[in-house]
Amino acid sequence: MSMMADHGGGGGPVLCSISVVSCLLLACGYVGSLYVWRSQLPRDHPTVIKRRFTSVLIVSMLSPLWLWTWRQYTGFKTGPSLLVLMGVHLEGIFAAACLPLLLTMVLFFGPLIQLVMDYPWDFLEGMKMFLDPQFWAQCLADMRWMRNQVVAPLTEELVFRACMLPMLVPCTGLSRAIITCPLFFGVVFQFSYTAVFGAYTAFIFIRTGHLIGPVLCHSFCNYMGFPAIGAALEHPHKVTIFFFYLLGVILFFLLLFPMTDPTFYGSLAICHLTKPDTSTSVCT
Template identity: 65%
Template sequence: MAALGGDGLRLLSVSRPERQPESAALGGPGPGLCCWVSVFSCLSLACSYVGSLYVWKSELPRDHPAVIKRRFTSVLVVSSLSPLCVLLWRELTGIQPGTSLLTLMGFRLEGIFPAALLPLLLTMILFLGPLMQLSMDCPCDLADGLKVVLAPRSWARCLTDMRWLRNQVIAPLTEELVFRACMLPMLAPCTGLGPAVFTCPLFFGVAHFHHIFEQLRFRQSSVGSIFLSAAFQFSYTAVFGAYTAFLFIRTACVTTVQEAKESCTGGFQRA
């Protein structure tokens, strides 16, 4: 998770602006415009992330090492520039949370241990079922399995596998940065905390629909199976996105959920 704060990030604790003259208040953007700016900013981020995967013209499939390396480059560039979108959003909406950009995105050292440990334990419980099934299907016993997992040679093999690096390192880190750390701070002041938990994952789920084009291009399955697979992938990525968004908010907010929601919506009251 991107959120590393125990007392947390003032992501959604948008401080109420001081009273301004009526002319200045009337000149500022209202809640409707701010919401449109927030949604458009999130949509732009999602399109930029997915679009960066296709700036390279290639006839090779997505799992080819050369394709993976090129996509690493473009995705890392887009992800590193994504915080600039949050800065632009702050300027356009006039919302000033009173914290630094990194703190707004959930990066802070204060309270890092509970914010990192508790979500990790919860996620381990979530995946306990598949792990148990995997251990039961494995022909080797637990001791032999642990030896394989902890062997340096196994880790060295993984670190040289482009598919493993994509699925286990690059994709999770960049997705959490773009679709959680950058999008949630922009959506929450508009929708409130609860709706943001379920709205933000929609961008994350829809972003996976681009796999349809490649599967159709290489005729990897029937058309019906491809669209059914895409619908299923959208479902579980949206659900998992809601879960990670909830973890982000709970480890990143300095106040309770209700207090943070009130402070966010209160941030739109210009006068």
Template identity: 55%
Template sequence: MLNLKLSSPQTLHSVTMEPEHGLTSQDERAHMRCRVSVLSCLLLACLYVGSLYVWRSSLPRDHPSVIKRRCASVLLVSAVSPAVLKAWMHWADVSVDAPVWELMGVRVEGFLPAATLPLLLTMVFYLGPLVHSAIDNPDGFRGELQSVLDVQSWKRCVRDAVWLRNQLVAPLTEELVFRGAMLPMLVPCTGPTAAVFTAPLFFGVAHFHHIIEQRRLGKDSLSIILLVAGVQFLYTTVFGAFTAFVFLRTGHVVGPVLCHSFCNSQGLPDISSALKHPQHPAVLLSYLMGVLLFLLLLFPLTDPFFYGAVPVCSLAPPPESVC
């Protein structure tokens, strides 16, 4: 169990005996902790995004040499993130009994369900797009399954720098930094439920750096670039709230990483294409069933019963709510 230095029984007693003085002191400590938490999260977000631009290049972001350099940068920031979390503990006067890596969701207990159940939940949400793709495949569901299990296809993927960035490096580093490191810093300040909706804002805003690249390439007008950035902010924030929820419910970062990778492989559900599909009643029904089943299974498949005690939730002031 973790031990958060928020207040001792003696402190609580002094607050009862001297309410005005004690509450003021507690409020000041709480405000200080929140300021340090937000600043630490901003520092991490700036380090992550800033590391992408330490390399000067006129090449597009999907060029292999650009991808390799940027992957090295964000991997370095991810490696530094535990040190930032440790520094936050010192600045915010937080003491814990568990290792920093366990707070960040890197732990053994409950690993297998954490690696499978959240991914299954995400696949349920994508039931519509998966059925849509299978219907369009000449070989149906069998063809889709064969393409997933095709060894040669996987070999080609691991040699592709874009695939490695989108399916491996980006999910791993973004989840470690924006979920694993940031949520332990926000939970003592906001509580778990508010942290689910606060942490994704850093994640969503971090994607605004794509505006710089689009302006440099000059392919679209500023209004189009801002519109795309706004849509991207919306869906990255919603997705960030989901993976933050999974992280706090399971205490593992592996689930968010795998969900992130799967969503990157699928992209946004193409509702407009589903509406125009020759078999649109069946396709739309599968979309609807996917959403309903996702909502139905959201809490059961993320029940902490499967994953053991969640270290980060011990940082939460009562009530623990989402945890």
């Protein structure tokens, strides 16, 4: 018999308790896997990175099984398949890969302009390097690059978005799940701007129904890092740079809902886990 008495923010205390404990255990498992290896070596040492790759990939591969177990126990056995619920499907995937990434680049308009000013590149030379297989071979051989651009974005979004959000939504509803989901990372690790970013990628996941968008946005933000406000204040063209900072933020908020319009991405599986009247503002 299903343990769910009510969908969308009204799942009852039993369902909510199961969902919250499941998410907390999954978060502890992910973050704990990073520290099971005792070593005096710095965190950027290739040996440390490889060991963490091993443990975090194991937890990430087990996380869909954790979601499946939750689904079986709470009664969500019908509806979209597990992979579709986790945002792994082909419908609307091109838009899901491009539009959220472009939106994130708009937010970083100022830092991107600052980067171009400080490191002027020839466009053709840049494209030639981008298309050079040797360039990508060097990236793939760099453990820090692999961690920051591939493994961390993929595993964090898989665990904290694709697997946790479906467990939270029936209890909290869609909007509150966006805010609640990043807190599990903060509880076991640290509260910082990463919680704000986690809410953003949770929003992208729910609005698009795809995992690829949050992963690519995460990878891009890891590459850009936190905006160098101090360097911008001392920049000889600081007025121009801050104009683009401001323009980027304004355009981001103007484009946030239009560029994540669910009609671009097909049906949203996660919306099946909540009441229609509680999901209208996010799912449509």
